[in-house]
Structure formats: structure tokens, C-alpha cells
Amino acid sequence: MILLRLFLEFFRTGLFALGGGLATLPFLYDMGERLGWFSKGDIVNMLAISESTPGAIGVNMSTYVGFHIDGLIGAAIATFGLVLPSVIIVVCVAKVLEKFKENPYIQSGFYGIRPVVAGLILAAMMQVFQIAFLKEHSGIQIDFKSVIFFVILYIGNKLFEWKKGKTVHPIILIVISGCVGVLLLGA
Amino acid sequence: MKEYLDIFFTFLRMGAFTFGGGYAMLPMLEREIVQNKKWATSEEIMDYFAVGQCTPGVIAVNTSTFIGYKLKGIKGGVVATLGFITPSFIIISIIAVFMNNFSHLKVVQSAFLGIRVCVCVLMIESVKKMIKGGVIDMITGFIFVLTFLGMMFWLNNPVLYVIAGAVIGLLLCEKVRKKGESK
Numbered sequence: 001m002i003l004l005r006l007f008l009e010f011f012r013t014g015l016f017a018l019g020g021g022l023a024t025l026p027f028l029y030d031m032g033e034r035l036g037w038f039s040k041g042d043i044v045n046m047l048a049i050s051e052s053t054p055g056a057i058g059v060n061m062s063t064y065v066g067f068h069i070d071g072l073i074g075a076a077i078a079t080f081g082l083v084l085p086s087v088i089i090v091v092c093v094a095k096v097l098e099k100f101k102e103n104p105y106i107q108s109g110f111y112g113i114r115p116v117v118a119g120l121i122l123a124a125m126m127q128v129f130q131i132a133f134l135k136e137h138s139g140i141q142i143d144f145k146s147v148i149f150f151v152i153l154y155i156g157n158k159l160f161e162w163k164k165g166k167t168v169h170p171i172i173l174i175v176i177s178g179c180v181g182v183l184l185l186g187a
Numbered sequence: 188m189k190e191y192l193d194i195f196f197t198f199l200r201m202g203a204f205t206f207g208g209g210y211a212m213l214p215m216l217e218r219e220i221v222q223n224k225k226w227a228t229s230e231e232i233m234d235y236f237a238v239g240q241c242t243p244g245v246i247a248v249n250t251s252t253f254i255g256y257k258l259k260g261i262k263g264g265v266v267a268t269l270g271f272i273t274p275s276f277i278i279i280s281i282i283a284v285f286m287n288n289f290s291h292l293k294v295v296q297s298a299f300l301g302i303r304v305c306v307c308v309l310m311i312e313s314v315k316k317m318i319k320g321g322v323i324d325m326i327t328g329f330i331f332v333l334t335f336l337g338m339m340f341w342l343n344n345p346v347l348y349v350i351a352g353a354v355i356g357l358l359l360c361e362k363v364r365k366k367g368e369s370k
Contacts, residue, residue, distance in 0.1 A: 120345050
């Protein structure tokens with residue numbers, strides 16, 4: 001019975017959480033309060049883990065919550081519940097879009113939407129910059145080691161592009177940066 | 188079967204290396220889907236992202252479903268999504284069993300100091316491409332700047348801006364069409 005409950009709770013979250021993974025947070029708070037599955041402190045802990053592992057934050061959160069409630073099966077059910085509404089809705093939208101792709105109204109809609117997406121992503125990037133370059137718990141102190149590493153990484157990547165015609169593969173860049181973090185940046 | 192496996196493993200790779208939520212997936216999409224596999228153009232990726240943003244659920248999952256669907260219909264959408272969430276599922280389950288204090292480990296925290304910087308470097312390129320693709324005249328330039336400033340200083344609600352952008356686009360429908368014809 002708890003599995004059905006778990007599925008329905010996460011299905012509801014997947015259906016109503018608009019605007020990405022962090023939008024699942026209010027739903028989790030609500031879930032914790034109503035059902036007593038976890039406390040607010042647990043949620044903070046889950047969020048920290050979700051943010052420090054690869055993948056979508058919402059998916060990581062649901063897997064973690066599900067696992068704590070009923071092991072692997074719980075994790076699978078919660079994730080399945082979260083993802084199912086997305087898949088159904090996106091498939092429907094994709095079907096409609098495919099059909100009306102050449103339609104002038106759809107075209108003009110996207111004409112207005114594309115610059116919005118560019119603006120949204122620039123704003124998101126500013127947030128990432130803030131987290132990457134400001135020292136934690138110290139207000140507005142800039143972490144110079146990170147800034148220097150940023151400049152080196154950026155120039156290195158550009159040089160590679162200039163020599164080989166394309167930038168370093170993102171995966172390789174991430175692995176290198178993780179190693180540099182452990183070896184040089186850690187306190 | 189081979190094509191489905193290809194889709195599955197491509198999205199699995201992206202799921203395993205996307206750090207920091209949906210937007211950080213963009214550089215990976217750009218490289219894997221646009222450059223390597225040629226499954227979509229930069230412009231299409233942008234449209235998928237817009238759709239992923241306005242449909243409920245996790246953006247990365249929505250985008251994966253969308254690309255998979257475009258390639259191989261419903262089955263393709265399901266396979267892409269499964270691929271993207273598999274690494275999360277495995278990694279989180281392992282952490283849940285063995286390491287309650289995972290995010291407090293010194294090694295993890297240090298690694299993330301580096302990875303965050305890397306995400307910045309990767310995102311700059313994606314943002315540049317997005318601006319090039321989306322800002323094509325005065326009006327779109329205006330929409331772009333307003334969205335950015337709005338998100339930073341006013342209202343942090345992406346869905347609202349996407350809807351507003353669509354409405355502006357529709358209101359200017361005639362103009363856009365004429366421009367397209369004159370090209």
C-alpha cells in the first residue's frame with residue numbers, strides 16, 4: 001500500500017512541479033509534513049546529496065526519498081512516478097508540434113521564445129558563477145583560486161579548439177576539474 | 188535494436204556527467220546530440236529546452252523525452268529518459284546504502300569546487316550559442332535583455348517569461364512572416 005502511496009505522491013509532484021528540479025522542493029516539504037516520511041532536516045540533507053551527484057536534481061531527490069521508504073523498489077517506484085507525467089505530456093506536446101512545425105503561429109511563438117530561453121540560461125549561469133566563485137559562509141569574499149583555475153581552464157579549452165577545431169569533450173573537462181578540485185582547490 | 192541501444196547509452200552518458208541541474212545539461216547536449224550524433228540542430232535543442240521548461244516535471248527529463256521521441260517515437264522517448272535517469276538511480280542508491288554523510292565528505296566537497304568552475308566554462312559556450320541563435324534582431328534583443336534582468340532582479344519564474352515571449356512572438360506574427368519571406 002505504501003508503494004502505491006509513494007507512486008501517487010511522486011506522480012502528483014511530477015505533474016505539478018513546473019520549472020525544473022528545484023520546483024519539487026515545496027512538494028517534498030508538503031509530503032514530509034503530511035505523511036511524516038522525513039523531516040525538514042532530511043530534505044536539506046537530500047538536497048545536498050542531489051546537488052553533489054550527477055543527474056537531474058528532481059530525479060536524484062525522488063530516488064533518495066523512495067529508497068529511504070522502501071529500498072530499491074521504493075526508489076524505482078518514486079522515480080517512475082515522478083517521470084511518468086513528464087513523458088506522457090512531452091510526447092503529446094511533441095506530437096502536436098511535429099504536426100504544426102511549419103505553422104506560422106508556432107514559428108512566431110518560437111521567434112519570441114528563443115530569446116527568452118537565452119535570457120533564462122544567462123540568468124542561471126550567473127547563479128552558477130556566484131556559487132563557484134564566492135566563498136561559502138563568508139558573504140561576498142571572492143575565491144581567487146577558483147577564479148585563476150577558471151581562467152586557465154577557459155584559455156586551455158580555447159587553445160585546444162584553436163588547434164584541433166573543436167573544444168575538449170565536456171566529460172573530459174569535468175573529470176579533469178574534479179581532480180584539480182581534490183588536489184589543489186580543497187582546503 | 189541497435190539504434191535504441193545507441194539512444195540509451197548516449198543519454199546514459201549525459202545523465203552520468205550532468206552536474207548542477209537541467210541547464211548544465213546543455214553543453215553536453217550540444218556536443219553529443221548536435222555535434223557528434225547530428226540528431227538535432229542547435230536551434231531545435233533550444234526549442235526542446237523551451238518546451239521542457241513549460242511542461243511540468245524535471246527539465247532534463249522533458250528534454251530527453253523530446254529528443255528521443257523525435258528520433259524513434261514513443262519508444263525512443265522512453266528509452267532516452269530511462270538512459271538519462273539510470274546513472275542517478277544507481278549512484279543515489281549506492282549513496283543511500285553506504286554513505287549517509289556523502290555530501291559532507293572532504294573529497295566530494297573539494298571535487299565540487301573544481302567541477303563548479305568547469306560548469307561555468309562549459310556554460311559560457313552554450314550561452315553564447317543560445318544568444319546567437321535566439322537574438323536575431325532588435326525585438327529579440329529586447330526580449331533577451333528583459334528576460335535576463337527580470338530573472339535577476341524581479342520575478343524568478345521562468346514559465347511566465349516563456350509564455351510572455353510566445354505572446355509577443357504571436358502578436359508580431361505578420362512581421363516575422365514577412366521577414367522570413369524577404370530572406
